[in-house]
Amino acid sequence: MDFKLRDFRPEDLERVIFINRACLPENYSRGFFLSLHKSYPDLFLVAERDGEVVGYIMCRIEGTIWRPRLKRGHVISIAVLPEHRRKGIATALLKEALSRMAERYGASECYLEVRVSNTPAIRLYEKLGFKKTDVVPRYYLDGEDAYIMTKVMAPQ
Numbered sequence: 001m002d003f004k005l006r007d008f009r010p011e012d013l014e015r016v017i018f019i020n021r022a023c024l025p026e027n028y029s030r031g032f033f034l035s036l037h038k039s040y041p042d043l044f045l046v047a048e049r050d051g052e053v054v055g056y057i058m059c060r061i062e063g064t065i066w067r068p069r070l071k072r073g074h075v076i077s078i079a080v081l082p083e084h085r086r087k088g089i090a091t092a093l094l095k096e097a098l099s100r101m102a103e104r105y106g107a108s109e110c111y112l113e114v115r116v117s118n119t120p121a122i123r124l125y126e127k128l129g130f131k132k133t134d135v136v137p138r139y140y141l142d143g144e145d146a147y148i149m150t151k152v153m154a155p156q
Contacts, residue, residue, distance in 0.1 A: 003089055005096055008037055008044040008056065015053040016046065023079035025142065036060060036076065042100055043073075047080065047089045055080035057093040061105045073101035073110035073153075090124055098128070102153045109153055113139060113146040125149050 008016065013033060021027050037044045040060050047055040057078040061071055075097065080089045101107035113136065114121050122132075130149040139146035 003047050003049045003054065003084075003087070003092070005045055005047055005092055007041060008046050008058070010034070010037070012046055012053050012056075016056045019053070019056060019079050019081055020077065022081060024077065026077075026140065028077070033058070042104060043097055045093055045096060047084075047093055049084060054084040055089045055093060057090075057097050059097050059101065059110075061101065061107060070109075071101075071105050071107045073098065073105070073107040075110065075112035078112075090121075091128070094124070094128055098151070098153065107153060109150055111148055111150045114149060115140060116145045116147055122147065122149070125151075 013030060016033060017027075017030065033044075036058050040058075043057075043059040043061070045057050046053045055078075058076050060074050060076060062074050063071060075094070078090060078093060080093075098110055101110055110130075111133070112125065112130070114125065116135070126149075128151065130151040132147045133150040134148040136146045136148060138144070
């Protein structure tokens with residue numbers, strides 16, 4: 001591995017926003033990034049190569065109304081700059097986030113939304129044990145549908 005993972009720091013914000021805008025059509029406000037970091041600092045990770053942030057993942061833990069003790073991880077956003085893809089960075093970010101969700105929060109499952117056209121991401125998620133569990137019509141601003149993909153995690 002010629003990259004390292006570490007916790008996001010507020011001084012990483014501009015670089016993470018740059019990566020988000022370069023890689024994804026869905027962009028978040030500075031306040032949204034900082035709010036997630038404040039609530040779940042250990043579930044907001046970055047990947048560095050040669051001292052430069054090249055990817056990130058931000059997640060949170062959610063409960064449910066019907067089963068309040070059930071803790072679910074939610075991958076809000078994951079992105080790696082195109083020139084740094086296919087090097088295991090997204091896999092490492094996701095594995096580390098999943099591990100932290102289970103170990104630190106007792107999450108028994110994790111879910112995420114992904115564009116139905118994003119075949120590389122879908123393959124990655126399936127490789128890590130996620131399964132398509134639903135389709136949300138017109139989920140994205142441009143009208144594209146999203147798959148909800150869910151992974152059941154081993155009890156801790």
